[in-house]
Amino acid sequence: MSDEIPWDRVARKLLETLGVETGRALFYAFIINTVYPQLYELITDLVEKQKKGEISREDAVSILEKELQKMKTEVELTGEPERDLALTLKKTAETQTASPRLVRLKNLIKDLETYEEIKRELIKKKYMTSDPDERKKIEEDLQEVEKKISELRLAIERLSSPLLAP
Secondary structure (H helix, E strand, C coil), rough: CCCCCCCHHHHHHHHHHHHHHHHHHHHHHHHHHHHHHHHHHHHHHHHHHHHHCCCHCCCCCCHHHHHHHHHHHHHCCCCCHHHHHHHHHHHHHHHHCHHHHHHHCCCCCHHHHHHHHHHHHHHHHHHCCCCCCCHHHHHHHHEEEEEEEEHHHHHHHHCCCCCCCC
């Protein structure tokens, strides 16, 4: 489908309508919209792998540098605003990146799962302890965790609903 669209003409018309500087701003907006979510996902994955001990910090930095270099070559400017914008429009139409909303939703779900695991552990501790002071402290922590869980569920519900989403 993207082969049918004449991106050069689209870019030319955009530049005629918006002007060169606004066209450049649009180009950078497309870059931000496509590169940043990819970069965010990459960094998140590397941090998770490092926390699990699958890779070292140095390996994570090395992988990140390689991916950044790869992204830089994909987004090089030619010096011709019309051509830059046309290439970016074509790439944007071809690739579907995760929207910031989807990334946020994914992170909220991970946080919810983490807090639910914490809640399970606190409940186990609560029933295994015999010290009343410690039990009271655990119950207070449990209430805070339950409050956070309900906040996360509400946030997930809001992001999931197309009418309530920002």
